[in-house]
Amino acid sequence: MGRWVKVAAADTVAEGAPRAVAVDGWEVALWRVGDAFYATDDLCSHAEASLSEGEQVGYRIICPRHGGQFDMRTGQALRFPAAAPIATFPVRVQDGALWIELPE
Ligand code: FES
Secondary structure (H helix, E strand, C coil): CCEEEEEEEHHHCECCECEEEEECCEEEEEEEECCEEEEEECECCCCCCEHHHCEEECCEEECCCCCCEEECCCCCEEECCCCCCCCEECEEEECCEEEEEECC
């Protein structure tokens, strides 16, 4: 069981305009698809790149550096050269704020 941390106002994260936040040593990317929010590691699993600076196509994250792709719902790598998954974090919305659950 992790701990829940408030990370941003929900209305600061738009679909196609993700947001990176630093929280307790994690660099986390916040994503939105419709009314649903997702949180992933912001660092690509392939090399040094900030995924929130890449493109979003639906649930798909496209790394800005080499074009590797990930599913923001599961962290699964979808396209070479990304092969290893990225971390994902449970998200909840409460009183207009986004909370994520970090591992202990
Ligand atoms: S750094 Fe992301 S695919 Fe290479």
